[in-house]
Amino acid sequence: MTTAAALARTASIASSSHNNTVVMNNNNGGGGRKLLARGTRLRQRRQRRRRRDVTISPSSSLSADSASSSSSSQSGTTNDEFIPQSYWVAESQTQFIAETKLPTDKGFYRLRGYRHRGPKTHVITEPTCMIYGNVEGLENVPVRVHDACFTSEVLGSLKCDCKQQLDMALEYIRDNELGVVIYLEQEGRGIGLANKIAAYKVQESGADTVDANRKLGLPDDIREYSAVRNIVDDLNIKSVALMTNNPRKINELEKEGVNVTSRIPCVTKANLFSEKYLEAKERRMSHVLNDSWRYFDNAGQVFESKDEADAKGDFSDYSMTWDEEDELGNIAAKGIH
Numbered sequence: 001m002t003t004a005a006a007l008a009r010t011a012s013i014a015s016s017s018h019n020n021t022v023v024m025n026n027n028n029g030g031g032g033r034k035l036l037a038r039g040t041r042l043r044q045r046r047q048r049r050r051r052r053d054v055t056i057s058p059s060s061s062l063s064a065d066s067a068s069s070s071s072s073s074q075s076g077t078t079n080d081e082f083i084p085q086s087y088w089v090a091e092s093q094t095q096f097i098a099e100t101k102l103p104t105d106k107g108f109y110r111l112r113g114y115r116h117r118g119p120k121t122h123v124i125t126e127p128t129c130m131i132y133g134n135v136e137g138l139e140n141v142p143v144r145v146h147d148a149c150f151t152s153e154v155l156g157s158l159k160c161d162c163k164q165q166l167d168m169a170l171e172y173i174r175d176n177e178l179g180v181v182i183y184l185e186q187e188g189r190g191i192g193l194a195n196k197i198a199a200y201k202v203q204e205s206g207a208d209t210v211d212a213n214r215k216l217g218l219p220d221d222i223r224e225y226s227a228v229r230n231i232v233d234d235l236n237i238k239s240v241a242l243m244t245n246n247p248r249k250i251n252e253l254e255k256e257g258v259n260v261t262s263r264i265p266c267v268t269k270a271n272l273f274s275e276k277y278l279e280a281k282e283r284r285m286s287h288v289l290n291d292s293w294r295y296f297d298n299a300g301q302v303f304e305s306k307d308e309a310d311a312k313g314d315f316s317d318y319s320m321t322w323d324e325e326d327e328l329g330n331i332a333a334k335g336i337h
C-alpha cells in the first residue's frame with residue numbers, strides 16, 4: 001500500500017467512526033425504530049458493526065490524539081480488559097500497540113506489536129518483536145534485527161538463508177532464555193516484494209543480488225532502523241549483542257543510537273540454490289561469512305558443512321578454483337535439474 005493510500009485508509013476509518021456515532025445518536029433521539037424503512041435499519045446495523053470493529057481496534061490511526069481517545073472512549077465498557085494500552089514510544093514515530101503470549105513450534109514467546117511511520121518516506125509499517133525472558137533493564141541482550149523475506153519464510157524458497165536465520169535466532173533466544181527478535185517489514189532489503197521478484201528474474205540470467213538490483217535501477221539496500229532504536233528504548237534494553245553477519249547493520253544501528261556491545265554470528269548452512277546469494281553477501285556486501293557458502297570441492301561434490309567438506313572433499317586438483325563462475329554454474333545446474 002502506498003503512503004497516501006495507507007493514510008487515506010486510516011483517515012477513512014477515523015471519519016467513519018465519528019460519523020457512525022453521530023448517526024446512532026440522531027436515530028436514538030428521533031425514536032421509533034419500528035418506523036424506519038428496512039434499508040435504513042440494515043444500514044444502521046452495518047454501521048453499528050463497523051463501529052464495533054473500529055472501537056475494538058486499540059488504535060485505528062497513527063495520530064496521538066486518536067490513540068488516547070480510543071482507549072479513553074472505552075472506559076466503562078465490557079471490552080475494557082481486552083483493550084491494550086497503546087502509547088507512543090518516546091517522542092518518535094513508533095507506537096506500541098499490544099503484547100500477547102505466543103505459543104509456537106519452537107516454544108512460548110512474548111509477541112509485541114507496534115506501528116511505525118518511516119522518517120523519510122512516512123510509509124507506515126508494523127514492526128513486531130518476539131521476546132524470550134525479561135529483557136527489560138538489562139545489558140548485552142541478544143537481539144536479532146530481521147527483515148521480512150516472504151519468499152523463504154512463507155513460500156519456503158531455498159534461494160536465500162533468511163528463514164534459516166530467523167529460526168536460528170528464535171531458537172537461540174529460547175535456548176539462552178533471554179533475547180529479542182525484532183521483525184521489520186522491509187522486504188528485499190527495502191525495495192519491496194514485487195521489485196525483489198523482478199530482481200530474481202534478472203538473477204536467472206546470472207547476475208548476483210547486487211547487480212540484479214542495479215540493472216533495475218534499484219538501490220542495493222535502503223533499509224532503515226529507526227524503529228529498532230525505539231523498540232529497544234521501549235523495552236528499556238541498555239545494550240545489545242547483535243545477532244548478525246552484516247557490518248552495515250551494526251553501523252546503521254549505532255548511528256540510530258543503539259548501544260551495540262558485541263556481535264553474535266548468525267551463519268547458516270549453504271545449499272545449492274543459496275550459494276551464490278551467500279557468496280554475494282560476503283564479496284559484495286562485506287558480510288562476515290567466513291566462506292560458509294563454499295560447500296563443494298574440485299570434483300563438484302557438495303557437502304552439508306564446511307567441516308565435512310574439509311574432511312572429505314577432493315581438493316587435489318588445484319587447476320580448478322572454487323571461484324570460477326563456470327564451476328558455480330555447473331553445480332547450480334546439477335541442483336536445478
Ligand SMILES: Nc1nc2c(ncn2[C@@H]2O[C@H](COP(=O)(O)OP(=O)(O)OP(=O)(O)O)[C@@H](O)[C@H]2O)c(=O)[nH]1
Nearest residue numbers: 147148149160186187188189196199209244245246
Ligand atoms: N534485493 C534482494 N533482496 C533479497 C534477496 N534475497 C533476500 N533478500 C532480502 O534480504 C533481506 C535480508 O538481508 P540480508 O542482506 O540477506 O541479510 P542482513 O539481514 O542484512 O544480514 P544478517 O543480519 O547477517 O542476516 C530480506 O529483506 C530479504 O527479503 C535478493 O535476491 N534480492
